Amino acid sequence: MITVIARRVLTLVPVLIAISFVSFLLLALIPGDPAVVMLGADAPPQALERLRAQLGLDRPFLERFGWWLWSAVRGDLGTSLYQQRSVAVMVMERLPVTLLVCVLATIISVVVGVSLGVIAAIQRNRLTDHVVRVLSLVGLSMPDFWFGLILILTFSIRFPIFPITGFVPLDRDFFASLQFFVLPSLALGLTLAGFLTRLTRASMLEVLSADYVRTARSKGLRARTVVLRHALGTALLPLVTVIGLNFGRLLGGAIVIETVFSLPGVGRLIVLAINQRDFPVVQASVLYVAVIFTIVNLLTDLSYVVLDPRVRYS
Amino acid sequence: MSDVYVAEGGFITHDCTSIPRKPRHTTNKGESMITLRRTTARRRWSGVLALATLLSTVFTVAQAQDVLRVATRLDIANVDLHLTTNFDDRLPLLAVYEFLIGIDANGVPAPVLAEDWVWADDGLALTINLRQGVMFHNGNEMTSADVVYSLERVRNEGPRSSEFNQVTEIVAVDDYTVEIRLSEPTAALLGALANPIAPAVMVPEGEAERQGGTISRPIGTGPFQFDEWLPDQYLRVTKFEDYAVDDRPTSGFAGRREALVDVVEFRPVTESTVRAAALENGEVHIASALSFPDFSRLEGHADVIVEMIPSATFGDVRFGFRQGAFADDVLLRRAVIMATNKDEIVEALTWGQGQVAHSGIPFFSPFAVGIHEVPETYDLEAARELVAQSNYDGQEILISYTPGIWREMAVIMQSHLADIGINTRIDSLEPGSSLQKWQTGAFDVFVTGLSLRPDPMNYYMPFWHSESTTTGYSNAEYDRLNEEALGETDMDRRIALYQAIEELRRDDAPWYPLVHTTETVGYSRAIEGFEPWSAGYLNVWNVSVP
DSSP: OHHHHHHHHHHHHHHHHHHHHHHHHHHHHSSOOHHHHHHOTTOOHHHHHHHHHHHTTTSOHHHHHHHHHHHHHTTOOOBOTTTOSBHHHHHHHHHHHHHHHHHHHHHHHHHHHHHHHHHHHHTTTSHHHHHHHHHHHHHHHSOHHHHHHHHHIIIIIISOOSOOSSOOOTTTOHHHHHHHHHHHHHHHHHHHHHHHHHHHHHHHHHHHTSHHHHHHHHTTOOHHHIIIIIIHHHHHHHHHHHHHHHHHHHHHHHHHHHHHTTOOOHHHHHHHHHHHTOHHHHHHHHHHHHHHHHHHHHHHHHHHHHHOTTOOOO | OOGGGOOOOOSOOOOGGGSOOOOOOOOHHHHHHHHHHHHHHHHHHHHHHHHHHHHHHHHOOOOOTTEEEEEESSOOSOSOGGGOOOHHHHHHHTTTSOBSEEEOTTSOEEESSEEEEEEOTTSSEEEEEEOTTOBOTTSOBOOHHHHHHHHHHHHHHSTTGGGGTTEEEEEEEETTEEEEEESSOOTTHHHHHHOOSSOOBOOOTTHHHHTTSSOSSOOOSSSEEEEEEETTTEEEEEEOTTOOOOOSOOBTTBSOOOOOSSEEEEEEOOOHHHHHHHHHTTSOSEEOSOOHHHHHHHTTOSSEEEEEEEEEEEEEEEEOSSSSTTTTOHHHHHHHHHTOOHHHHHHHHHTTOSEEOOSSSOTTSTTOOGGGGSOOOOOHHHHHHHHHHSSOOSOOEEEEEOSSHHHHHHHHHHHHHHHTTOOEEEEOOOHHHHHHHHHHTOOSEEEEEEOOOSSHHHHHSTTTSTTTOSSOOOOHHHHHHHHHHHHOOOHHHHHHHHHHHHHHHHHHOSEEEEEEEEEEEEEETTOBSOOOOTTOOOOOTTOBOO
């Protein structure tokens, strides 16, 4: 088991280098020059030249990537072109915000999605099933940023429960900070829940018609025991992969939702950095997000061992 | 980010109630349906309301009375104003820093930290007398040494260094007198000192070096001092107790600017709808740059005033001279201008609240007289005729633009050009790429805008003089007239020269102005002293939260 994990972690290295290279390449390929963005349309050419040289932008692409990689290996991700601060610090300040939104949204999507899916499966083709189907389709087809705005209009204006500006940092006052996470997590979580509902229902129906479930029923076990103890565990297995993959989608979706809710997360940092052509910040943010996503994938794979006794890694 | 992105400012102010409203699409039937829906909604929401009350007691944060909270569009990126042209940086920080000479409400240079100024008879020296007893936030008094240091830094390191080309020397005559010596007379020096883009604000001597080369903790002389900046969360400034109040009447950045609250908190909120929502539920007192849907939703609101006023910023169209069909074809350029229905753009883009821009300088400028007030001709038939006489052979023309409101202008322009048989395609770019296009001149035609600048020279010269333009435009007469106007210190002769320049612009048609956009701002009825300004800056000074 340990060797499996070690091997998987090692394979992350080339993956991360490849991701860094691609994002570096993309930034080099798109037009737009940090010096121009920093100095603006009025800037004279001499000032631009001076700044370019100062930022090292006049050197060839591979040389720049080489330097970046070599520094990154030594743990130095560079400083922001704009703010003259360590990008590692800038990203780490914001990462908890993005992660918390994603984790809360995952929890919400799983709790809501699985419960509705199970209920729909049990009540198959009855009114409840139809209602759940409509709800999940609404969730599936609703853009999260739009739903976010609806939540703001409802729970910040119509019923002023949650504030929408004036974010309190997590490390200053955790509970005061939490209130800023409720609506964004709901916006992301509930839109994702629709998908999980559909999936749980399908998976559950399949399991409920399996032989061992019939056996359990014929033993005279209570319906609830059959569903929760015998069927649910098996039905959830295919969901684990989806939840892991969803996390990646959430990291992407966080960019939009952070903008709508003015949350100081990594997503907003990336968007701003791309607009400003602040290369070191983009590189570091992409790297951190890639690390998180690959770790979540690894955990997803490993969780099978725990959840399904038939799966063995060797 | 550059200044060209920014829509700002406005001149005529009116209370929202007096603004002509668009007819609302509500019929009697519609209204009754809304009432019905509301009743059922109320029943459904009663449970939520109970929960709401419970939660809000849990989550209520105590908020002090003397805090003024402002929702801005974007966070600041750089607090070293000498080096940044980004509008969103200076929007909050011009409450912390102050000009020697700054623009007044009409965009004209006026003394701020200067007591007054005197020109030498030969026009080769400007002597500026400083106000005495002005304190920096570090506790030291501002003297001529600080002024010389700040001006030298702007002149040597700032992105607008070329505006100070004629300056040979900046000398401290005594503690409260500074002399700026010139190699040749220039009328634009006052404008260069007052230009809010990468502004020449006063910082203590040696401050940048003390902070490691660039300024990361702003120290100015303004009514508010820098307290804390948490990126993407807030920028907080506090009242500066030792502020030297200027007793002259308030106008723009000049005159009395007093801190009447203890704290101002600027919160960056990207979405206009969310800024409006935060204003509506009382989280912020001022919300800048609201979109029209949010403006109309808040109109007549019990707690909020919204104002939409013509901005100092206007959109303009710039032809490319390095590539494309317009480069060598003045007839085609004139045809495009003649086919542009500016009234329609005002209607479509600003819901009739903006204003047509006739000339290359804003309508309120003291220079905007004579030809500057004459509308450019709109005549489709004549435009079609011009296209027929031109070299245009049906090729596709690429319309580039600066993202934001200018994109919509590009789209309207596309339809105008279709009317006279010119094929176009919109060149969709994000901000960085678009700026790169402008900077390299790699475009057929470029739609963008200009925010408030203090001198007519700023509008006509840097972008179009053959030595500094990125477009490739070169016209000896245009260069000569601009150089002459720059060196002319007599106001009447200068006005005449800028009329000649405007005439030449209309004739040779390298670029043309479109419309003044709008400045849309909302603020709480609970605050006193706030007044929207055409220049787009928010006066957080002289504002109280009773």
